[in-house]
Amino acid sequence: MTDETSIGVLICSWAGGKDGAFDLQALKDHAARSPLVTFVAIVDRICSSSGQSEAVELLKRHKVDRFVVAACSPGSKEPLYRRISSLAGLHPLGFESANLREQCAYVHDSPHAAEKAKVLIDMAIAKADLWVPPPYEDELPVTRRAAIIGDGLAAGIAAYELAMQGIDVDLIMRSEGFEWPADYLFENRVAQHRAEQTMMALAIHPRVNLVQAAEVVGFDGVPGSFGLMVERYGDILPIKCGAVVLAPHLEVKFKVLRGTQVGALLSSDLQDGKRVVILPGATGSGVGCNCVSARAVRFAQTVKERSRDSQVMLMGREMRALGSCESIYEEAQRQGIIFTRIEQVPVLEGESPCTLKVMDASLGELAVKADTVVMETSDAPQLPSLSRLFGVPMDQKGDFLTLETRLRSTETMQRGVFACRVRMGNMMAEDLMLEAKSAASFAAELLTKGTMEVGGAVAEVEPEKCSACLACVRICPYGAPVIGEAGKAQIVMQKCQGCGICVGLCPSKAIAMYGSSDAQLRAQASVALQGVR
Amino acid sequence: MRIIGYICDHAAYSAADLAGQSGLRYSSDVVLIRLPCAGRLDIIQVLKAFRDGADAVFVAGCLEKNCHHVYGNIEARKRMEQAKGILDAIGLNGKRLEMFNLASNQDFKFKEIVDMMVKRVEELGRNPLAVRA
Numbered sequence: 001m002t003d004e005t006s007i008g009v010l011i012c013s014w015a016g017g018k019d020g021a022f023d024l025q026a027l028k029d030h031a032a033r034s035p036l037v038t039f040v041a042i043v044d045r046i047c048s049s050s051g052q053s054e055a056v057e058l059l060k061r062h063k064v065d066r067f068v069v070a071a072c073s074p075g076s077k078e079p080l081y082r083r084i085s086s087l088a089g090l091h092p093l094g095f096e097s098a099n100l101r102e103q104c105a106y107v108h109d110s111p112h113a114a115e116k117a118k119v120l121i122d123m124a125i126a127k128a129d130l131w132v133p134p135p136y137e138d139e140l141p142v143t144r145r146a147a148i149i150g151d152g153l154a155a156g157i158a159a160y161e162l163a164m165q166g167i168d169v170d171l172i173m174r175s176e177g178f179e180w181p182a183d184y185l186f187e188n189r190v191a192q193h194r195a196e197q198t199m200m201a202l203a204i205h206p207r208v209n210l211v212q213a214a215e216v217v218g219f220d221g222v223p224g225s226f227g228l229m230v231e232r233y234g235d236i237l238p239i240k241c242g243a244v245v246l247a248p249h250l251e252v253k254f255k256v257l258r259g260t261q262v263g264a265l266l267s268s269d270l271q272d273g274k275r276v277v278i279l280p281g282a283t284g285s286g287v288g289c290n291c292v293s294a295r296a297v298r299f300a301q302t303v304k305e306r307s308r309d310s311q312v313m314l315m316g317r318e319m320r321a322l323g324s325c326e327s328i329y330e331e332a333q334r335q336g337i338i339f340t341r342i343e344q345v346p347v348l349e350g351e352s353p354c355t356l357k358v359m360d361a362s363l364g365e366l367a368v369k370a371d372t373v374v375m376e377t378s379d380a381p382q383l384p385s386l387s388r389l390f391g392v393p394m395d396q397k398g399d400f401l402t403l404e405t406r407l408r409s410t411e412t413m414q415r416g417v418f419a420c421r422v423r424m425g426n427m428m429a430e431d432l433m434l435e436a437k438s439a440a441s442f443a444a445e446l447l448t449k450g451t452m453e454v455g456g457a458v459a460e461v462e463p464e465k466c467s468a469c470l471a472c473v474r475i476c477p478y479g480a481p482v483i484g485e486a487g488k489a490q491i492v493m494q495k496c497q498g499c500g501i502c503v504g505l506c507p508s509k510a511i512a513m514y515g516s517s518d519a520q521l522r523a524q525a526s527v528a529l530q531g532v533r
Numbered sequence: 534m535r536i537i538g539y540i541c542d543h544a545a546y547s548a549a550d551l552a553g554q555s556g557l558r559y560s561s562d563v564v565l566i567r568l569p570c571a572g573r574l575d576i577i578q579v580l581k582a583f584r585d586g587a588d589a590v591f592v593a594g595c596l597e598k599n600c601h602h603v604y605g606n607i608e609a610r611k612r613m614e615q616a617k618g619i620l621d622a623i624g625l626n627g628k629r630l631e632m633f634n635l636a637s638n639q640d641f642k643f644k645e646i647v648d649m650m651v652k653r654v655e656e657l658g659r660n661p662l663a664v665r666a
Contacts, residue, residue, distance in 0.1 A: 073550045102553030103565055112561035119564060404601060413603060457569055477603035499602035500573030504612065516569055521578055528564040529535055529585040 006038040007128050008064035009121070010055050012046040012071035014101075021105035022114035027070070030118045036129050038064050046071050052084055059088035066094040066131055068124045070117075072101035091133045093456055093515065098124035119528055126523040134514030135493065136455040142224045143242035144450060146443050147172060149216055149386060152179045152249025153429055154420045154436040156199045161440035162245075163207040167447050170239050171202075172211045172230055174382060179249045184298035185429040187325060195429060211237070219244075219389050222494040223415040224452050243416050243443040246390060246400065247436055248382035250422040254278070254299055259352040259372030265303055272309040274371035276300075277356060279346065280316040281376040292316035292339070293426030294325035296376050297332045304335055313338045313368070315346060315358060320426055340368075348373060380422050390417050391479055399423040410439035413478045415495055418442050457498035457515035463488040465510035472502035472511060534562040534659065536589045536650050537582050541571040543601035545593035547637035555640050559647040562588075570594070571632075572605025576616045579630060583620065586663030588654040589629045591646060596634045606634060626657050 009031045016022050024042055032040045039062045045051045046069065059067055067090075069081055074097035082092045098120045104113050144167065148159045151173035159171045178199055186192035202208055211230060214237070218229030228239040254262050257279075265276065278300050280292050292314050300312045314337060321329040333339070341361040346368075349355045356368045380398075387394045392412040395401045400419035403411045410418045418439040422432060446452060461472075461481070466488040472481040473489065480495035481502060489510070491502075503513045512518075540546050546567060552559070568574055571594030579590050592613055594606030610632045617627035631653075633646050 073546075073553070075546065075550055099550075099565075102550040104561075106553035106556060107559055108561040109558065116561040116564070123564070123566075401603075403603065405599060408601075475608065477605075497602065499570040499605050500568070501570060501602065501605050501608050504573050504575040505608070513569075513573070516567075516573060518578070521566065521568075521574075522581060524566050525537055525578070525582045525587070526585055528537060528566070529582065529587055 005036070005066065005129055006062075006064040007036050007125060008059055008062055008067040009037055009040040009125065010046060010058065010067060010069050010071075011040065011042045011121075012051070012069070012100075013042055013044045015071050015105065015117075016113075017101055017105040021108070021110060022117050026114065027117055027121065031070075031121050031125065034122065034125055036125055038062055047077060047080055052080070052087075055084050056087045059084070059090065065090060066096075066128050068096050068098060068121065068128050070098040070100050070121050070124065073099050073103075091136070092138070093134060093136060094131065096124045096128040096131065122530075123524045123527045126527045127520045130517065130520045130523055132514060132517070134456055134458065135460075136453075138453045139451045140224055140454045140494070142446060142450055142452050143226070143240055144168070144447050145170070145241045146243045146245060146447060147226075147228055147239055147241040148245045148247060150247035150249055150382065150420075151175045151177075152247070152422075152432075153181045153185075153195060153199070154247035154250070154422055154432045155245075156202050157195075157433045157436035158245045158247050158420065158440040158443075159208055160198050160202045160205070161437055162444055162447075163202070163205045165444045165448060166207070167444060168207050168209070170209045170211055170241065172214050172216055172228075172239070174213070174215060176212050179251075181250075181429050181432070182252060184295050184302055185252060185432075186298070187294075187328060187428060187430060191430060195433065211239075216386075216389060222492060224454075224494060226416060243418065243446050244390065245436075245439045245443055246386050246392065246412075246417065246419040247439065248380040248386060248420075248422055250378060250380050250427065250432060252295060252376070252378045254374040255377050257348060257373040257375055258354045258370065262374065265372060265374070266306055272307045275311040275313065275353075275369065276303055276372045276374070277313045277315060277368065277370040279373065279375045281378060290317035290345075291320040291426060292318070293376065294321040294328055294428055295426060297321060297325075297328050297337070299376070300337050301328070301332055301335060304332075304337055311338065313340055313370070315340045315342050315356075317342060323430075325428060340366075378423065378426075383423070390414060392417060392419055397423060408442075410435065410442055415478065415497070416446060452494075454494050455514075457513065458493055458496040459491050459498070459500060459503050459511050459513045461489045461491055462510050462512060463490075465508050467508050467510070469507060471505050471507060475501055475505050477501070534560075534588050534651070534654055535586065536560075536563045536591070536647075536654065537587045538563055538565045538591050538593065538647070538650075539568055539571070539574050539578075540565050540593045541595060541601070541605070542567055542569050544595035544599070544637040545571070545633075545635045545643070548593070548635045548639050548643040551638065551640035552643045557640060557644045559644050560651045562651065563647050570600070570602040570605035571609035572602060574609055574612065576612050576619065579613070579616050580619065583625060583629070583660065584662060586660055588660045588663070589631075589650045591630070591650050592632045593635050593643070593646065594632070596636050599636070625660070625662070628653060629657065629660070
């Protein structure tokens with residue numbers, strides 16, 4: 001027991017589940033026997049408003065400095081406990097929880113559940129005893145301004161979404177004007193018209209500051225207040241912002257392998273009576289991609305509409321027309337566009353007209369004569385340089401690597417930097433816009449709140465133990481540790497996300513972690529193993 | 534019997550919660566310890582748990598390539614492989630330690646993992662380091 005710690009234990013009346021898998025009174029008596037504990041109370045439904053005020057009142061009355069909540073899973077309840085803690089005048093993170101419902105009452109049968117509940121509550125008490133108040137600041141101001149980098153549709157939509165939420169936006173573009181997405185990226189004319197209207201509205205929006213023909217050359221600062229250096233006509237322009245959205249322009253092109261140029265293909269009826277073959281990108285949209293994308297189908301439709309007597313063939317191993325793009329696929333079939341399922345990359349022989357040697361899935365080997373052969377390619381030229389500058393790594397497909405595919409899809413390892421994954425799959429304009437909206441809403445969440453939370457369960461270097469081996473600097477997914485001026489590692493608290501990977505790795509054991517220190521984890525394990533040894 | 538499960542705060546903890554909410558039953562000999570990320574765990578913690586008499590230890594993190602902390606689960610796996618080697622070398626079977634990857638909706642898989650570890654201890658016998666009355 002550390003000096004002057006006093007622990008209160010709050011047991012929720014529903015901790016045993018609705019059938020009461022164990023006797024709460026017995027549990028209360030067990031917890032009260034611990035020398036570490038000042039008081040134990042059973043609170044009627046701790047998550048209800050009356051339960052909360054009762055908990056606050058109890059904590060205040062007994063003058064404890066931390067507490068243990070024995071209730072259901074802390075997963076969703078933690079913000080609530082923080083509130084209780086703050087209202088009771090304690091450190092907002094000064095509590096431990098014992099999950100008596102999901103990890104005990106619901107999964108074990110009656111006599112065992114009672115024993116396990118005692119173990120779980122003892123573990124939480126032991127952990128709470130070793131709790132050290134972490135540095136914590138939940139009101140760190142955030143610069144209420146966003147910088148969006150990119151010149152295509154994604155950048156435009158992200159800027160528009162943020163501006164509409166009342167946030168001032170700097171849209172930093174490489175080019176003089178927007179790079180408009182090609183027609184075949186849109187599902188239909190209506191979608192295209194709507195996107196174009198948005199982009200037009202954006203250009204005159206009072207909250208949007210267009211920085212044209214500019215290149216970002218520098219990026220510094222900490223999350224909440226970033227500084228960008230933008231080069232424009234030889235001048236360096238500093239831009240301050242609280243969030244950055246990376247939205248490079250996606251270029252989708254159809255590269256001519258044999259025959260007429262793409263411009264001629266789309267602008268005239270030169271193709272009448274001729275055969276055009278469209279192949280999926282071999283390397284353009286992912287290595288070895290053999291999927292016919294919806295945008296290739298749209299391109300095929302465009303060719304077909306321009307010269308109705310031409311024969312248009314799409315070849316690929318599979319068809320990717322996701323969501324409502326399925327209707328494009330059906331429409332294309334009605335228009336007489338031929339889809340050929342092939343197993344391997346076709347071999348081209350001769351010039352225009354050339355012969356494609358393909359392996360059809362059902363017909364076997366075929367030789368297809370074609371006047372024009374085009375291949376879909378996609379590229380985001382600005383992406384690699386943005387990746388380097390902002391420290392957001394790329395995945396093997398050359399796209400931004402974001403934190404998690406579903407829940408944190410556009411959040412990156414750099415806190416406050418959001419990225420649109422423009423090269424993911426075969427994106428249509430609609431997908432790009434969704435990606436941009438996602439990034440914008442993550443940025444808006446940070447900026448509209450105006451403050452950010454810093455600290456809590458973070459890692460901290462003990463300089464006297466540090467040997468500056470760089471292990472933490474290399475391993476951290478968020479780039480939080482740096483070698484400080486004293487030649488020792490230090491962890492930038494604003495960047496630390498509290499994963500503890502560096503803590504487990506550090507060979508000198510020089511990194512301590514608030515909320516799950518070595519001592520706390522050890523104590524939990526020893527308590528769990530008491531009576532075993 | 535006592536089995537310690539170190540579970541990450543993200544996918545694995547949610548899977549364990551879901552197992553509870555779905556009313557799956559597993560052995561009460563299993564005690565779970567919550568980690569911020571599987572990558573937080575180091576070899577020493579695991580070895581000390583064995584020294585204290587744990588019959589088996591398992592670590593559960595997010596699915597590979599889907600880790601909440603990018604590659605914490607991969608880092609954890611590396612360390613656990615190393616720890617297994619140490620366990621083998623000191624004569625405690627390395628099979629007493631296992632690393633798993635879970636998605637947050639895999640409550641059944643969580644139960645399977647627990648059942649598997651219990652079965653493993655039944656096969657291998659109790660931890661010889663545990664002194665029993």
